[in-house]
C-alpha cells in the first residue's frame with residue numbers, strides 16, 4: 001500500500017543516472033560542464049564561514065536577484081530563484097496548469113516536463129516536431145491549451161528557434177508561454193527571449209546555472225517574467241527553497257561572465273570539430289546550438305546500433321545517453337566534454353565503425 005493519490009501512483013519517474021562515484025568515468029550523459037566553475041566561486045566556497053549553515057538563507061534571494069537584474073537591465077520584481085530550474089518547471093504546472101488546464105509542447109522534448117505534469121495531475125498535449133526536428137509553431141498555436149511550453153534550444157535535439165519565431169508565438173498565444181533557455185548561453189544571448197518579457201506580460205523565461213556556469217550541483221535556476229507572474233511563482237514556492245551557500249556562489253558566478261563565456265567558446269570549438277569527425281565515420285548529426293549533440297550511428301552490418309553503442313561505451317568507462325522513446329530509438333545523445341575526452345571517445349568509435 002503506498003497511500004499515494006491515484007495520479008501519483010501513475011507517475012513514471014524521471015530516469016536518473018547513478019551518481020558517478022568513480023571519477024575515471026568520462027561523463028558525457030548529463031550535459032554537465034567538463035570545466036570547473038569560476039575561480040571566484042571556488043575561492044568563496046573554500047572560505048565560507050559557519051553562519052551559512054547555522055542561519056536560514058535570505059528567503060527573498062535579494063543579492064542574487066539584484067545581480068541578475070543588473071546583468072539584464074531589469075528590476076528584481078521580474079525574477080524568482082528556484083532550486084534548479086527543475087523546481088520552476090514543477091512550479092509552472094502547480095501554479096498555472098494543474099488538473100484544470102492543459103499545456104502544449106513540441107515532441108520530443110526534455111522528459112522532466114512530462115513528470116512535472118503528472119505530479120501536478122496536469123496534461124501535456126504533444127505536437128510532433130517536423131522530420132528534421134524543427135518545431136512546428138503553427139501546430140503549437142493551433143490548440144486550445146492554456147500554456148505553451150518549449151525548450152529553446154530544444155533538448156535533446158539541439159534545435160534553435162529564432163527570437164522572431166518566439167515573438168510570433170508569444171504574440172499570438174492565447175495564454176502563458178514558457179521558454180526554457182537552459183542551453184541559451186551556448187547559442188548566444190542574442191537569441192534569448194528575455195528582452196521580450198518587458199513587452200509581453202504572458203512570457204516566462206527559465207534559465208539555469210547548471211550548464212554553462214558549471215554549477216549543476218549548486219541547484220540554482222531562475223525565471224524572468226512580468227511582476228504579476230513572478231508573484232504567483234513566489235506564492236507557491238517553498239519559502240527557503242535554496243541554500244545560502246548556493247545563493248552566494250551563484251552571485252560570484254554571474255559576476256564572472258568572462259569565465260562562463262570562455263566555457264561556451266571552448267565547448268563550441270570542441271563540439272564543431274567533434275561533429276565533423278563523427279560525420280566522417282558515417283554518423284548523422286543534427287546541427288546543435290548546445291553543449292550536446294543528438295546523432296544516429298551508421299547502420300552497417302556488424303556495427304553496433306544506438307543501444308548497443310551505449311553499452312559498449314559504458315564497458316569502456318564512457319557514459320552517453322539513450323532515449324527509448326519514439327523517434328529517438330536509433331539515436332544517442334552525447335554531451336560535449338573536453339577535447340581530450342572527445343578524442344578518447346572518437347578513438348573508440350573508429351574501432352566500432354571501421355571505414356569500409
Ligand SMILES: *Cc1c(COP(=O)(O)O)cnc(C)c1O
Pocket residue numbers: 031083084085086087110151155180182207208209210211216219220221
Ligand atoms: C538541464 C536542464 C534544465 C536545468 O535543470 P536544473 O534543475 O536547473 O539543473 C532545465 N531544462 C532543461 C531542458 C535542461 O536540459
